[in-house]
Amino acid sequence: MRSPDIFTLIEISCFFLGCNIVLMILMVQYRKYRGKRLSNLEAVFADCVSSYLYPRPGEQITSAEVGEALSKAGVKKCFPGNIDYLIQLMIRTQRALGGINHHKIKKLYSEIPPYGVSIAKVRSKKWSVKARGIREIYEMDQPQYLKEIVPYYNHKNIYVRREAQIALVVFLGWESLSFLPMLTRRVGLWQQIKIVEKLHDVDKSYNIGYLRNCYKSSNPDVLQLVIRIIKKYQIMSETDFLEKMLCHDDYEVREAVIYCLLSLGVKNPEMRRLLYSLRTTIPSEIQQTQVLKYLYKNQDFILNHPEFVIGLNRSA
Amino acid sequence: MHTFIDYFSWVISKGFFIYGACLTSFYFIGVYLANRGILKARRRNVFLRSQDVISASDLPHITLIAPAYNEGPTIIDNVFSLLLLKYPYYDLIVVNDGSKDDSLQKLIDKFNLEVSLQNPSENPIETAHVRNIYKSKNTSYKNLTVIDKENGGRSDAINTGINFSSSELILCTDADCIIEETALVKMVTPYLEATDKEVIACGGGIGLANGSSIEKGVIKKLRLPQNLLALIQVVEYIRAFLLGRMSWGEVNGLLLVSGAFGMFPRRRLVEVGGFDTSTIGEDFELCVRLRKHMEELNLSYKIVYLPLTLCWTEAPETYKIFISQRDRWARGLCETLSTHKKMIGNSKYGTMGMIFLPYWVIFEFGAPLVELIGLLYIIISASMGWLNWEVTFYAFVAIYLIGCLFSTTAVFLYVNYFNQYNTIGQIFKLLGAAYLEPFIFHPILVYASIKGYYKMLFNIKSGWGTMTRKGFSSANSS
Numbered sequence: 001m002r003s004p005d006i007f008t009l010i011e012i013s014c015f016f017l018g019c020n021i022v023l024m025i026l027m028v029q030y031r032k033y034r035g036k037r038l039s040n041l042e043a044v045f046a047d048c049v050s051s052y053l054y055p056r057p058g059e060q061i062t063s064a065e066v067g068e069a070l071s072k073a074g075v076k077k078c079f080p081g082n083i084d085y086l087i088q089l090m091i092r093t094q095r096a097l098g099g100i101n102h103h104k105i106k107k108l109y110s111e112i113p114p115y116g117v118s119i120a121k122v123r124s125k126k127w128s129v130k131a132r133g134i135r136e137i138y139e140m141d142q143p144q145y146l147k148e149i150v151p152y153y154n155h156k157n158i159y160v161r162r163e164a165q166i167a168l169v170v171f172l173g174w175e176s177l178s179f180l181p182m183l184t185r186r187v188g189l190w191q192q193i194k195i196v197e198k199l200h201d202v203d204k205s206y207n208i209g210y211l212r213n214c215y216k217s218s219n220p221d222v223l224q225l226v227i228r229i230i231k232k233y234q235i236m237s238e239t240d241f242l243e244k245m246l247c248h249d250d251y252e253v254r255e256a257v258i259y260c261l262l263s264l265g266v267k268n269p270e271m272r273r274l275l276y277s278l279r280t281t282i283p284s285e286i287q288q289t290q291v292l293k294y295l296y297k298n299q300d301f302i303l304n305h306p307e308f309v310i311g312l313n314r315s316a
Numbered sequence: 317m318h319t320f321i322d323y324f325s326w327v328i329s330k331g332f333f334i335y336g337a338c339l340t341s342f343y344f345i346g347v348y349l350a351n352r353g354i355l356k357a358r359r360r361n362v363f364l365r366s367q368d369v370i371s372a373s374d375l376p377h378i379t380l381i382a383p384a385y386n387e388g389p390t391i392i393d394n395v396f397s398l399l400l401l402k403y404p405y406y407d408l409i410v411v412n413d414g415s416k417d418d419s420l421q422k423l424i425d426k427f428n429l430e431v432s433l434q435n436p437s438e439n440p441i442e443t444a445h446v447r448n449i450y451k452s453k454n455t456s457y458k459n460l461t462v463i464d465k466e467n468g469g470r471s472d473a474i475n476t477g478i479n480f481s482s483s484e485l486i487l488c489t490d491a492d493c494i495i496e497e498t499a500l501v502k503m504v505t506p507y508l509e510a511t512d513k514e515v516i517a518c519g520g521g522i523g524l525a526n527g528s529s530i531e532k533g534v535i536k537k538l539r540l541p542q543n544l545l546a547l548i549q550v551v552e553y554i555r556a557f558l559l560g561r562m563s564w565g566e567v568n569g570l571l572l573v574s575g576a577f578g579m580f581p582r583r584r585l586v587e588v589g590g591f592d593t594s595t596i597g598e599d600f601e602l603c604v605r606l607r608k609h610m611e612e613l614n615l616s617y618k619i620v621y622l623p624l625t626l627c628w629t630e631a632p633e634t635y636k637i638f639i640s641q642r643d644r645w646a647r648g649l650c651e652t653l654s655t656h657k658k659m660i661g662n663s664k665y666g667t668m669g670m671i672f673l674p675y676w677v678i679f680e681f682g683a684p685l686v687e688l689i690g691l692l693y694i695i696i697s698a699s700m701g702w703l704n705w706e707v708t709f710y711a712f713v714a715i716y717l718i719g720c721l722f723s724t725t726a727v728f729l730y731v732n733y734f735n736q737y738n739t740i741g742q743i744f745k746l747l748g749a750a751y752l753e754p755f756i757f758h759p760i761l762v763y764a765s766i767k768g769y770y771k772m773l774f775n776i777k778s779g780w781g782t783m784t785r786k787g788f789s790s791a792n793s794s
Binding site: 006007009010013014016017020021023024025027028031128131132135158159162163185186187188189190192193194196197228231232251255259286289290293294296297 | 359360362363364372373374375376433440482484505507508509510511512582583586587707710711713714717718720721724725727728731732735738739740743747
């Protein structure tokens with residue numbers, strides 16, 4: 001390398017180094033400014049919402065007035081970050097509220113500008129924006145957009161399909177499970193957990209017909225999801241299916257069954273006995289040992305099951 | 317003769333230039349990949365927030381294994397902090413690895429421990445003899461188990477914890493680390509989100525808490541260390557974790573999840589036989605072995621790195637301890653590369669065999685050697701009068717500036733994405749340390765690595781060395 005080349009390299013390095021340092025300082029300053037803006041927005045929102053939900057006599061605030069106040073605080077189309085922040089605040093508030101106030105917030109969301117933000121996001125081509133839009137719609141309980149969400153239940157992007165599936169469950173309850181046998185793509189653990197939770201939030205009683213439709217699915221994730229639903233609703237009648245699943249090829253399916261039987265066994269000790277007697281049929285030594293360890297933690301089971309105590313003494 | 321020297325000199329300098337250019341290019345590709353990875357992680361985080369995980373049911377059960385050896389002064393505070401983590405389903409196993417101090421007695425007294433029954437099943441991994449297992453009589457600590465065993469080293473202690481656990485996931489840490497309250501929630505997310513590829517390990521960032529205010533094992537105020545050596549290591553950790561690991565994670569090329577803070581599925585740990593007790597670089601070795609295992613099973617897998625500082629530890633503040641630590645790391649690297657040498661350049665192991673491991677050999681193992689040879693070459697050239705001082709000086713300035721640029725970019729990303737060091741004063745302190753690093757830190761680092769290689773080459777046994785810590789609670793509480 002010749003000296004002029006090295007000089008150029010030094011100059012370029014110095015330039016980028018300087019840019020980096022200046023940008024860093026600007027960024028720290030901007031973050032402080034942004035923090036102040038957002039806390040101001042939060043204060044205005046809290047003020048408006050409290051007046052809107054709990055008005056003083058003769059001081060009823062309208063949704064138009066709320067919209068105007070928020071607009072003054074920076075909620076405008078040209079500041080999408082502020083809009084997102086406002087939606088987050090609304091979701092958080094709505095989650096904390098119940099009854100009439102829950103519906104009031106839902107109404108406010110659909111009445112204040114910028115209108116239709118979430119459904120516009122659903123139409124976006126970017127997966128992250130699309131999934132966020134779907135999430136906002138079900139979190140803010142806006143079932144009028146369900147038709148636009150349905151086509152995404154088997155979308156290639158995991159986040160889009162996850163949010164779409166959760167939205168279906170939120171809006172349709174047990175009926176939504178009819179999409180499960182058609183699912184060809186993977187259903188992640190978090191997706192399963194959320195579906196089960198939302199389903200339980202929507203309907204505390206179970207509909208076994210929709211569940212049994214899924215038993216023949218070849219997708220192990222769907223089977224896992226079904227087992228989680230059995231566990232959540234404490235359905236004792238499905239032992240045949242659980243027994244069969246205990247020998248399934250997929251490790252995770254078997255894992256889900258073990259946890260399910262243990263959980264069902266809290267109310268019905270017969271389930272734990274079933275698990276103990278079937279443990280040798282599980283095609284994994286690691287899981288067989290695991291079953292013993294789980295059962296060992298349950299003192300009542302040890303006391304009521306002499307064979308287990310003998311096994312315990314032998315190995316210890 | 318002159319022509320030969322000219323030719324030799326030309327070859328050597330071109331060799332150094334190509335090596336340096338490749339390394340610099342890798343680093344800047346790393347910056348791009350790390351930035352992309354952080355942005356992706358932030359986008360994904362919108363859909364899986366910590367609050368949602370904490371309130372969820374049916375989450376995977378986690379066992380936190382913390383080996384402890386002679387940690388009497390801090391053990392109670394540290395166990396308390398590990399019991400305060402926010403996650404609905406976790407157990408804590410503290411493995412007393414034959415401590416010679418009063419660690420065990422302190423635990424028994426404080427947590428009201430009593431001897432419990434042994435496990436009902438055979439232990440899948442062979443370990444040193446377990447003397448007793450303790451559980452607390454106090455129901456507030458029902459998720460705490462203390463295992464007292466004969467001394468067998470850190471890996472053996474973790475393996476004992478693996479044997480006694482029954483959860484799906486295992487988080488390995490050290491009893492002297494401070495873990496963020498929401499660390500488990502964050503660490504479990506890759507497992508919750510996994511679909512096509514199985515997550516076989518997950519690591520998080522490790523930060524240095526020297527100089528911070530710590531009370532009862534919890535960081536109250538994060539400060540930068542006053543000690544220059546520790547301060548430089550803060551920059552080094554930011555660079556290594558945020559840029560290095562994040563970028564490797566982005567291309568699924570992570571070969572190392574830090575032993576101080578790593579989560580693994582128990583099933584896979586048992587399948588590979590747990591940590592290797594015969595090596596000092598056990599965390600690196602385990603990751604390579606896990607990857608090898610998955611390659612041999614022909615299963616899709618990934619190792620995930622989370623761009624968050626979730627665990628805090630203490631950096632050595634004296635050169636003696638620092639050299640001892642880095643010498644050990646260098647030996648660990650040599651041992652693992654040597655153990656798995658058949659995988660290097662072996663297409664049977666895919667990108668790991670053809671790209672990731674060769675990178676480690678050439679640029680991680682090779683860098684200190686190349687630097688040493690470079691230094692010797694400059695000294696010889698200077699003494700023989702072959703050196704063009706002007707070019708050498710400017711080349712040195714250019715290399716220094718590129719190094720500074722890289723460190724500044726790492727600090728920039730850290731400040732931009734995380735809210736931990738966020739004042740102008742702290743930023744300038746970090747930058748100052750980064751610009752001093754090549755003069756006062758790097759030569760020592762190279763020396764320590766060469767020392768480690770030398771010990772390996774001549775089979776000089778020196779074990780783990782003494783990593784004396786000042787102790788968070790005693791030294792830094794305010």
